[in-house]
Amino acid sequence: MIKLKVPISEQDIRKLKVGDEVLLSGTIVTARDQAHKLMIEEKPDFIREYLKESVIYHCGPIVKKNDDGSWSFVSAGPTTSIREEPYQADVICEYNVRGVIGKGGMREKTLEGLKKCGAVYFHAVGGAGTLIANSVKKVKTVFKLEEFGSPEAFWVIEVEDFPVIVTMDSHGNSLHEKILEQSGKTAEELIK
Template sequence: MEKHLNIPISADEIRDLKVGESVLLSGIMITGRDAVHKWIHDTFIDKTKPATQEDLDTLSQLKPILDGGLIYHCGPVVSGLETKQYRFVAAGPTTSIREEPYQGDVIHFLNLRGVIGKGGMGPKTLKACHDAPAVYFHAIGGAAALIAESVTEVIGVHKLEFGIPEAIWVIKVKDLPVIVTMDSHNASLHTSVRDQSKSILNRLIEG
């Protein structure tokens, strides 16, 4: 029933995935949300902000992890901050749509095979999923402890100056449960639910 996928994920494995499929993800990924997407976009894609040596070093460390890999839209609760023996205590997904202005470009720039988040994303990301190919994996919002259990190791952290929720946490996961809600064939569960609910809304407020 559930499909197991290991990161890095191949383009063929991604093309096989369809909206509605349950997947258990294993391997190394990073967390990245608002500040991280803006940083990648402004510094390396739009280049409106000059890249510092530290920016370049961070990028070169992340690139091999992200080639065929995933970014998880997540701002975790982390314990062990003083001893640096980091552990994820709570790690559910954050709302992804805020990354819509950046996501498509970031997928192409880093050769991502997908992103994980909640709430779904828009047409720019769906097109990038088609072209890359990549998919949007939906994790369960608020299932923070359950997902934290699937994080077996915190390998490291970058950009801690963004704050705990916004930093880039490099994590190893085992069987992180997700559902494909946007695939590489232009299908989006979010678009179909939105369209259906719109017609019901119209009936409810006009009928």
């Protein structure tokens, strides 16, 4: 098990390989469909300092507003990453992001982006909403809450020992491509 703390240097991220189990700590940012669209179309600066050498989490959480006005994460597993495939590589390079957490993996364009700009894809366990919310220690701030709604907002959160597995690294390797190829061969045999 590898312990990593945000901010992560390019050198450290390039050490990671497919299959590595990682416990991630530090400040990361949730972003999904509307946030990615915005980051490509308008390249807003408000999120820049939080993304630099940090990690984007594909997640639409359930969040609770506490009596003192602060927020807590109640359930926060990953959402399907492939929807961000058209945007991801450009977002990584534009904002100097070191990693993306999601589920299901991503395809060629993102894999190229990881290689080019020095980043990895971390896979979290889909559906493990409560367990992951327990590793969110603090909600630091939120952007676009009113406009996008709670699931789509940029939540800036501090996590401690968030469990993930590297399934796409910065050297062009992808566990998802491997499984796709193997299962494709089996499916062909079964269908014959």
